[in-house]
Amino acid sequence: MTDPMPRFARIALVSAHPGPLAGPGGPDAGGPHGYVAQLAGCLARRGHDVTVYTRRDRPDRPTLVRNESGVKIVHVPAGPPVPVPRDELLAWMAEFGAYLARLWRLNRPDVVHAHSWMSGVAALTGARDAAVPVVQTYHGLGTVEKRHRGGADTDPPERVDIETRIGREAHRSVATCADELNELTAMGVPRARISVVPCGVDTVHFAPVPLAERPPGAPYRLLAVGRLDRREGLDRALAALAGVPDAELLVAGGPAAPVLYTDPEAERLRKAASEHGVAERFRLLGRVPRSLMPHLMSTADLLLSLPRHEPSAVVAAEAMACGIPVVATAVGGQLDTVVDGVTGTLVPPADDEGYDLAATIRGLLDDPVRRSRYGAAGREHALARFSWDEVTDAISLVYAELVPAVRPQETVRGV
Known part of the structure; x- marks a missing residue:
C-alpha cells in the first residue's frame, strides 16, 4: 500500500x-x-x-x-x-x-x-x-x-x-x-x-520454526502465554487438561524461572495441578525471552488463550503468525483476531459452566488435518491483518x- x-x-x-x-x-x-x-x-x-x-x-x-x-x-x-x-x-x-x-x-x-x-x-x-x-x-x-x-x-x-x-x-x-x-x-x-x-505483530520474527519430528508416543503440547493470575484462565486450562490425558500444558510467563518457587501465583497453580491430578503434565517455564518465543510456539500443537478479558489479543496473533492453531475465549480483541473455524476455535468465557473445553481440545488434537489447515490460515491471516x-x-x-x-x-x- x-x-x-x-x-x-x-x-x-x-x-x-x-x-x-x-x-x-x-x-x-x-x-x-x-x-x-x-x-x-x-x-x-x-x-x-x-x-x-x-x-x-x-x-x-x-x-x-x-x-x-x-x-x-x-x-x-x-x-x-x-x-x-x-x-x-x-x-x-x-x-x-x-x-x-x-x-x-x-x-x-x-x-x-x-x-x-x-x-x-x-x-x-x-x-x-x-x-x-x-x-x-x-x-x-x-x-x-x-x-x-x-x-x-x-x-x-x-x-x-x-x-x-x-x-x-x-x-x-x-x-x-x-x-x-x-x-x-x-x-x-x-x-x-x-x-x-x-x-x-512482527511477522518476520514470529514465523513457523522447522522442528525435528515428534518422537512416537510423545504427548501433545498445549501452550499458554501470559501472567499467572486468575484472570488469565490458567485454572480453567488445568481443569481441561484432566480430560486430555495424552497432552501436557506448558505456561510461559510470570517471574523469571529462578524465582518461580517463591511466587504465590505459581504456587497456587502447582497446587491446582495436583488437585486435578495433572501435576506431572504441567510445567511453568517462567518468563521466556522474546527471542525464544517463535521456537516455543512452534513446538505447540495448540495455543490456549483463555483470559476473562483481553483487549489486544497479541499473543493469539503471534501464535497464528507462527502457524499454530488457537483456542481462545470469545472476549475483547480475541473476537477480532481469531477467526472461528478458520484459524482456531473461539470458546465461551469461563462463566459458561456447561461448556466442555476438554472435548474441544481433544477434538482438535485428534484431527491433525484440521489443525494443519488452521495453522496455515492463521499465518496467512496474520500477514494480511497484523x-x-x-x-x-x-x-x-x-x-x-x-x-x-x-x-x-x-x-x-x-x-
Whole structure:
C-alpha cells in the first residue's frame, strides 16, 4: 500500500511511562512500549520525522537521542528522574504537558499520537496552544479494568473520567478492537472520531520454526502465554487438561524461572495441578525471552488463550503468525483476531459452566488435518491483518485525515 501520509510529516508519539525504548538498549518487546517502538520505526523508515517523548527516569538520560531507526527520543523532565510506578505517574503529567507545550510552540509537529491515558493528559496539554491534532490510543480502558479487576484495581480513581474527557477532546481515538470501540462509544466518545486498528505483530520474527519430528508416543503440547493470575484462565486450562490425558500444558510467563518457587501465583497453580491430578503434565517455564518465543510456539500443537478479558489479543496473533492453531475465549480483541473455524476455535468465557473445553481440545488434537489447515490460515491471516506494515498503513490513514498538507521544504528546527 502507498503511504497516505505526506512525505516528511513531523509525527510526535507520546509514551509517558519509560521503557527500554527510552534508552540505548532498544525497544521493549511487548505492551504499549513495544507498540510505540515498532510504529515509530516503521514511520521513520517511510521517511517521516518521528519523535518519541517519554519521561526521564534516570538523571543521566540525555535530553535527546536518536536510535538506529532514525527515531528521535526526547526524555522529558517531569517529576523525579527515577523510576516511578505507572499508577503514580498522573501527578507529573501536567509538568510533562507544559514541557511539550513549550517545545511545540517553537517546533510544531503535524500530528501527535498519545499512547495510554496518562500520555493523553500530557499530549492534550502540550498540543492545545499549538493547535496540533491529537490521536489517542488507550492500550486498555479503565472501565474494563474496573469491571474485571474489582478491588484489585490500583489505578487512580479519576482514571475513567479522565479517559472520557480525553476521548471527547482528542481529534481521533484508535481502538484496538471492536469491543473497545463499543466501550468508547458507551463512554460518550463520538463514533465518527473512532478508528479501529489492531495491534501489530512482527511477522518476520514470529514465523513457523522447522522442528525435528515428534518422537512416537510423545504427548501433545498445549501452550499458554501470559501472567499467572486468575484472570488469565490458567485454572480453567488445568481443569481441561484432566480430560486430555495424552497432552501436557506448558505456561510461559510470570517471574523469571529462578524465582518461580517463591511466587504465590505459581504456587497456587502447582497446587491446582495436583488437585486435578495433572501435576506431572504441567510445567511453568517462567518468563521466556522474546527471542525464544517463535521456537516455543512452534513446538505447540495448540495455543490456549483463555483470559476473562483481553483487549489486544497479541499473543493469539503471534501464535497464528507462527502457524499454530488457537483456542481462545470469545472476549475483547480475541473476537477480532481469531477467526472461528478458520484459524482456531473461539470458546465461551469461563462463566459458561456447561461448556466442555476438554472435548474441544481433544477434538482438535485428534484431527491433525484440521489443525494443519488452521495453522496455515492463521499465518496467512496474520500477514494480511497484523503485520506492522499493515498496521502502519492503517495508522497513517488516520493521521492523513488530520494532516491536510505538509510543506516538505520547511526546515525542521531542533528540539
